Amino acid sequence: MFDALSAxxxxxxxxxxxxxxxxxxxxxxxxxxxxxALLEADVELSVVRAFIEAVRTRVAGENVAQSLTPGQxxxxxxxxxxxxxxxxxxxxxxYAAKPPTVILLAGLQGAGKTTTAGKLANWFKSQGRQxxxxxxxxxxxxxxxxxxxxxxxxxxxxxxxxxxxxxxARKGVEEATRLGRDVVIIDTAGRLSIDAALMxxxxxxxxxxxxxxxxxxxxxxxxxxxxxxxxxxHDTLALSGIIVTKLDYDARGGAVLSARGxxxxxxxxxxxxxxxxxxxxxxxxxxxxxxxxxxxxxxLIEQAERTMDADVVADSAxxxxxxxxxxxxxxxxxxxxxxxxxxxxxxKLMPGMNKEMRDAAKNVDDSQLDRIEAIVRxxxxxxxxxxxxxxxxxxxxxxxxxxxxxNDVNQLLxxxxxxxxxxxxxxxxxxxxxxxxxxxxxxxAQMAGKVAAARGGELPAGFEALGxxxxxxxxxxxxxxxxxxxxxxxxxxxxxxxx
Amino acid sequence: xxxxxxxxxxxxPTILDAPPAHPFTVPVSATTAAPATESEAPNxxxxxxxxxxxxxxxxxxxxxxxxxxxxxxxxxxxxLRSDVGVATTTALLEELKTNGAPNGVAEAIRASLEASFxxxxxxxREASEGRVPVWLFVGVNGVGKTTTIGKLAWRAMQDGxxxxxxAGDTFRAAAADQLALWAERxxxxxxxxxxxADPGSVVHDALGRAEARHADLVLAxxxxxxxxxxNLLDELAKIRRVADRAPGEVVETFMVLDATTGQNALSxxxxxxxxxxxxxxxxxxxxxTARGGIVVAIERELGIPVKFVGIGERAxxxxxxxxxxxxxSLLS
Numbered sequence: 001m002f003d004a005l006s007a008x009x010x011x012x013x014x015x016x017x018x019x020x021x022x023x024x025x026x027x028x029x030x031x032x033x034x035x036x037a038l039l040e041a042d043v044e045l046s047v048v049r050a051f052i053e054a055v056r057t058r059v060a061g062e063n064v065a066q067s068l069t070p071g072q073x074x075x076x077x078x079x080x081x082x083x084x085x086x087x088x089x090x091x092x093x094x095y096a097a098k099p100p101t102v103i104l105l106a107g108l109q110g111a112g113k114t115t116t117a118g119k120l121a122n123w124f125k126s127q128g129r130q131x132x133x134x135x136x137x138x139x140x141x142x143x144x145x146x147x148x149x150x151x152x153x154x155x156x157x158x159x160x161x162x163x164x165x166x167x168x169a170r171k172g173v174e175e176a177t178r179l180g181r182d183v184v185i186i187d188t189a190g191r192l193s194i195d196a197a198l199m200x201x202x203x204x205x206x207x208x209x210x211x212x213x214x215x216x217x218x219x220x221x222x223x224x225x226x227x228x229x230x231x232x233x234h235d236t237l238a239l240s241g242i243i244v245t246k247l248d249y250d251a252r253g254g255a256v257l258s259a260r261g262x263x264x265x266x267x268x269x270x271x272x273x274x275x276x277x278x279x280x281x282x283x284x285x286x287x288x289x290x291x292x293x294x295x296x297x298x299x300l301i302e303q304a305e306r307t308m309d310a311d312v313v314a315d316s317a318x319x320x321x322x323x324x325x326x327x328x329x330x331x332x333x334x335x336x337x338x339x340x341x342x343x344x345x346x347x348k349l350m351p352g353m354n355k356e357m358r359d360a361a362k363n364v365d366d367s368q369l370d371r372i373e374a375i376v377r378x379x380x381x382x383x384x385x386x387x388x389x390x391x392x393x394x395x396x397x398x399x400x401x402x403x404x405x406x407n408d409v410n411q412l413l414x415x416x417x418x419x420x421x422x423x424x425x426x427x428x429x430x431x432x433x434x435x436x437x438x439x440x441x442x443x444x445a446q447m448a449g450k451v452a453a454a455r456g457g458e459l460p461a462g463f464e465a466l467g468x469x470x471x472x473x474x475x476x477x478x479x480x481x482x483x484x485x486x487x488x489x490x491x492x493x494x495x496x497x498x499x
Numbered sequence: 500x501x502x503x504x505x506x507x508x509x510x511x512p513t514i515l516d517a518p519p520a521h522p523f524t525v526p527v528s529a530t531t532a533a534p535a536t537e538s539e540a541p542n543x544x545x546x547x548x549x550x551x552x553x554x555x556x557x558x559x560x561x562x563x564x565x566x567x568x569x570x571x572x573x574x575x576x577x578x579l580r581s582d583v584g585v586a587t588t589t590a591l592l593e594e595l596k597t598n599g600a601p602n603g604v605a606e607a608i609r610a611s612l613e614a615s616f617x618x619x620x621x622x623x624r625e626a627s628e629g630r631v632p633v634w635l636f637v638g639v640n641g642v643g644k645t646t647t648i649g650k651l652a653w654r655a656m657q658d659g660x661x662x663x664x665x666a667g668d669t670f671r672a673a674a675a676d677q678l679a680l681w682a683e684r685x686x687x688x689x690x691x692x693x694x695x696a697d698p699g700s701v702v703h704d705a706l707g708r709a710e711a712r713h714a715d716l717v718l719a720x721x722x723x724x725x726x727x728x729x730n731l732l733d734e735l736a737k738i739r740r741v742a743d744r745a746p747g748e749v750v751e752t753f754m755v756l757d758a759t760t761g762q763n764a765l766s767x768x769x770x771x772x773x774x775x776x777x778x779x780x781x782x783x784x785x786x787x788t789a790r791g792g793i794v795v796a797i798e799r800e801l802g803i804p805v806k807f808v809g810i811g812e813r814a815x816x817x818x819x820x821x822x823x824x825x826x827x828s829l830l831s
Binding site: 036153226246 | 582585586643670673676679681758760761762763767788
């Protein structure tokens with residue numbers, strides 16, 4: 001989401017990187033760039049001003065650390081300030097001593113409240129809670145119906161009735177208590193912040209149910225108006241936090257900074273896609289790193305930890321590093337990777353991704369993995385253990401078995417072979433400098449290593465395999481159609497050498 | 500900020516009572532100020548001016564012939580805060596510097612802004628002989644596509660046209676239900692399918708229905724989609740192809756845009772223009788505090804005209820866009 005902003009700041013960083021000392025003029029120039037970038041990213045003007053001044057103070061008040069160039073120093077100041085504005089440490093949800101914990105969602109029309117209500121319920125469910133949804137949006141045609149559909153998709157009960165919003169909210173909480181649900185999420189009617197009647201309505205609802213948390217749902221594509229919205233809702237409701245939606249858009253999402261800056265409450269959750277599961281806690285520190293183009297490696301690792309079956313991965317990772325990686329292991333790892341979600345989504349989290357790569361990631365075709373799986377499944381167990389026995393006639397048979405061409409089979413085997421060699425090199429502790437191997441996984445491994453070091457050396461097993469799996473599966477959309485014997489690399493994503 | 504809230508809130512109830520007086524059929528172009536437009540002008544201006552305090556500052560900086568740095572700075576701030584965007588603001592400031600302000604600063608900025616709106620704004624409702632005219636609606640999630648269709652259906656029905664709605668948003672839960680309610684309210688016909696059905700087939704069926712019943716217009720809804728996914732844009736292009744195949748003919752493709760949207764609106768417009776040949780913009784939710792300044796950038800850079808603006812919740816609050824009124828109200 002902050003793609004363009006990070007590109008801009010990267011540019012600032014580059015021009016400064018080439019200089020030895022930072023003069024006042026340099027600083028002004030750098031900060032002017034930061035200002036433009038923030039404005040283009042839809043950060044509200046007064047928030048931008050405050051931000052720039054804070055960065056200036058930060059830079060002026062600190063001694064330039066010996067290890068940093070002056071340029072890095074500015075970048076670090078921007079980064080630190082971003083973290084501060086975006087919320088410091090994330091707000092942790094504590095549950096009411098006497099359940100249910102009541103959560104009220106408010107926001108403008110079209111920000112995505114109803115969908116967010118569903119996603120939030122789904123998230124609580126994944127935390128082992130028993131959520132309950134209450135639909136008080138009796139205004140928008142079919143809003144309650146939409147909530148019911150979402151509720152049935154995720155298996156969460158929905159309460160609403162055709163009375164008035166305050167009554168519905170109160171009865172909804174009572175019903176949740178009766179049913180023994182421990183989290184109640186109340187969806188409210190969308191409103192324009194200037195609409196006094198609707199603002200009064202949401203205030204009455206809040207008064208009636210006394211929510212433990214009141215979240216403002218704000219859309220990442222919002223422009224300068226984000227501050228009006230945030231302020232009006234905060235004045236009416238005393239918000240406890242912000243939920244940002246549509247982070248999967250290519251909007252730069254400055255509204256997040258604006259709203260955060262004005263309300264002074266943290267962004268708690270972020271919605272990043274159309275599926276119910278595309279929703280998670282918002283991580284300000286990670287987001288700040290992402291803004292600066294450092295990738296979201298921590299998110300990736302956490303996602304890997306959460307979904308990967310440690311035994312399976314550790315098992316094959318060990319063999320992988322000793323060079324005995326088989327196609328069976330490959331399949332097992334592929335399955336693990338796929339559990340983490342769509343490849344496109346994963347790739348976006350990886351560091352060192354420039355715009356081209358990110359664009360490619362948006363269009364990564366998961367069905368490519370289906371094809372790989374089909375090919376491997378058409379092999380005999382012995383072939384999977386020892387691909388070197390696969391001769392011409394076996395190739396033909398495999399191709400027939402999976403409905404692909406011999407070329408596809410060749411390509412897969414070739415890629416697998418390269419991957420195995422690379423893994424072996426990695427296992428010996430060498431850096432991957434293999435000719436023809438994309439730098440991406442090397443970089444990933446490098447990053448992963450750094451992160452592992454930072455985390456006391458524990459790196460989730462199989463993390464390298466993730467990079468490898470992505471390489472094998474990821475191709476830019478347009479290049480993925482049909483067999484391609486002619487193209488020598490078979491459309492594999494080759495990350496351009498950045499910087 | 501509470502004071503501002505209060506001043507913003509106050510005028511709304513009286514405006515809501517104002518009667519609508521705008522016949523649907525009058526095509527409004529940039530140059531001709533039709534009587535109908537005049538009659539609604541105070542309405543739009545009133546609503547827009549509620550949040551325009553800042554523009555007073557431009558006026559207050561006087562009538563001088565050339566512009567000072569301080570004046571330019573104020574203008575820059577005004578434009579940036581209206582979501583006009585850095586690039587367009589810089590360009591407008593350059594124009595101001597070049598042209599000076601012989602008739603005062605406010606007049607100069609008004610002229611510059613108005614010159615940004617040059618596109619042809621005629622709303623097309625006629626298809627070729629034997630074809631059914633289709634209006635296709637595209638846009639990102641939550642901008643008000645379905646509501647816009649409901650309101651435009653109402654206008655067309657008021658005008659005596661027979662309308663078929665195609666519930667092409669088969670993705671969002673209950674989107675078809677929402678459109679069905681509008682059909683019920685307005686008396687329009689509706690063709691819908693189960694959730695998850697192919698939107699192209701819904702549009703195709705609607706065309707068949709419209710042809711059989713000799714309907715005058717088909718309004719086709721589509722699911723909200725982000726504009727940075729090739730797959731979703733391809734799907735949209737396909738829906739458009741289906742709608743444009745006999746007996747249908749797409750005479751307008753409207754991109755519905757939320758006035759609170761920031762700079763991303765430009766990339767939305769660019770992508771939807773490429774994928775679905777957008778012919779006009781419907782700017783919704785202009786009755787909030789947002790100024791919708793990004794349409795200035797869209798018209799300047801892409802030449803896509805704004806054709807309708809939404810200034811309230813009622814069906815009659817969706818009105819034809821008049822750039823002169825829009826700019827004047829920005830500066831009043």
